[in-house]
Amino acid sequence: MKTTLTYIILFAVISISNNLFAQNVHFVQNGVIEFEKRSNMYALIKKKIDKENETYMKEAFEQYKKNNPQFKIAKSTLSFTKDKSLYKWPAVEETANNWLSSDVLADLKNTIATNFDQQTSITQKNVYEDTYLVKDSLRKINWKITDETRDIAGYECRRANAIIMDSVYVVAYYSNQIAVSGGPESFTGLPGMILGLALPHENVTWFATKVTEVSVPEKDLSAPTKGKPIDNKGLKAILLGAMKNWGEYAHPIYKAFSL
Numbered sequence: 001m002k003t004t005l006t007y008i009i010l011f012a013v014i015s016i017s018n019n020l021f022a023q024n025v026h027f028v029q030n031g032v033i034e035f036e037k038r039s040n041m042y043a044l045i046k047k048k049i050d051k052e053n054e055t056y057m058k059e060a061f062e063q064y065k066k067n068n069p070q071f072k073i074a075k076s077t078l079s080f081t082k083d084k085s086l087y088k089w090p091a092v093e094e095t096a097n098n099w100l101s102s103d104v105l106a107d108l109k110n111t112i113a114t115n116f117d118q119q120t121s122i123t124q125k126n127v128y129e130d131t132y133l134v135k136d137s138l139r140k141i142n143w144k145i146t147d148e149t150r151d152i153a154g155y156e157c158r159r160a161n162a163i164i165m166d167s168v169y170v171v172a173y174y175s176n177q178i179a180v181s182g183g184p185e186s187f188t189g190l191p192g193m194i195l196g197l198a199l200p201h202e203n204v205t206w207f208a209t210k211v212t213e214v215s216v217p218e219k220d221l222s223a224p225t226k227g228k229p230i231d232n233k234g235l236k237a238i239l240l241g242a243m244k245n246w247g248e249y250a251h252p253i254y255k256a257f258s259l
Contacts, residue, residue, distance in 0.1 A: 027179040029082040031213040033153075033195070035184050039072045039106035040203035047252075064100045072106050076206075078184060080193070084221045085182045087112040105204055105256035113223030114138065114182060121186065124224035127239070127257055133227030134235055139164065141189045143172070152195040153208040160190055168255060171198040178211070185259055202255070232258075 042065065049057045078087045089109040111124040123134040141162045148159040150173060157173035164170055172187060173196035183194025184206040195208040230238075239257055243250035 025177075027177060028193075028211070028213050029179050030080060030216050031178075031211060032216065033078040033080070033193070033208050033212075034210040035076045035078065035206050036209050037074045037076060037184075037204065037206050039074075039103065040070060041068065041072050041101055041103070041106065042070045043203040044103050044106060045100050060100055068101060072101065072103075074109070076109075076184065078182065079216050079220050080180050080182055081216055081221065082180055083115070083117050085112075085114045085116070085180070086221045086223070087114075087184055104253050105202055105259075108256055108259065110185060110259070111224045112186060113221065114188065116181060116188075122223040123186065124227050125235070125257065127235075131227040132235055133224065133229050134232060135229065136232045138188055139186050141170075141187070143190055145190075150196070153211050155195060155208075155211065157195050158192075165255060165258060168199060169201055171200060172196065202252075 045061055045064065049061065074089070076087065076089045078085055080086075088111045109126070113122045115121070119138045121134075121136065121138055123136075125132045125134055141164060143160040143162050146159045146161065149156055150159070151157070152173055152175070155175040155177055157175045160172045160174060162170045162172070170187070172183065172190060172194045174183070174190040174192040174194045176192035178193035178195075180193050181190060182188050183190070184197055187194055187197055195211070197206040198204075236258065239254050243254060246253070
């Protein structure tokens with residue numbers, strides 16, 4: 001009888017503790033996240049070397065490694081509320097780079113306004129000399145959530161994996177402490193905010209460096225307006241048409257502009 005009573009008391013204590021913990025958990029619903037994008041230029045450049053260009057490319061690559069860091073780093077921000085978000089890049093003065101450091105994916109700087117209630121987005125994309133305003137529904141991603149966790153910017157995040165565009169492997173880390181199903185670039189759809197994102201085979205990552213919980217004015221979530229209106233299907237047709245004679249060089253460029 002005494003043992004039974006002990007179990008009942010222990011169960012009651014655990015239940016009360018869990019309820020108190022649940023009541024004290026704070027879920028962030030608005031704020032600004034600072035992201036750092038890191039592109040492994042050594043790996044990206046190495047992929048461009050083949051039998052046709054290796055005579056000059058190998059020498060240029062070795063010279064590049066002597067004068068340039070392995071990673072190209074760029075900063076971006078994601079402002080969000082529970083209903084909307086705006087992902088953008090601060091204006092920075094562009095500096096002259098070695099021609100080898102020019103890479104579509106590494107240099108990609110989309111501005112993306114997302115409406116979570118309507119499940120739509122408006123993306124401003126610079127495709128060489130043209131600027132497009134892509135209005136469409138959010139990408140549907142078949143995420144596979146795992147048990148792996150890691151700390152990012154002070155938040156415990158859980159790992160999820162996915163394949164997009166038939167062949168692009170994606171690793172994301174999300175925190176359900178931030179109760180918004182958003183993330184950097186066009187990646188959404190997890191039960192919390194994506195604070196870490198990696199495309200391992202494309203040699204690029206986006207990781208949050210700081211999360212600031214703050215009220216975000218509606219004007220700070222305004223969608224971009226400059227660009228030729230189009231949807232994803234229309235942009236795909238333009239990209240494939242423009243690159244139809246580019247051979248194997250077209251594939252990574254098409255993937256980058258399709259993110």
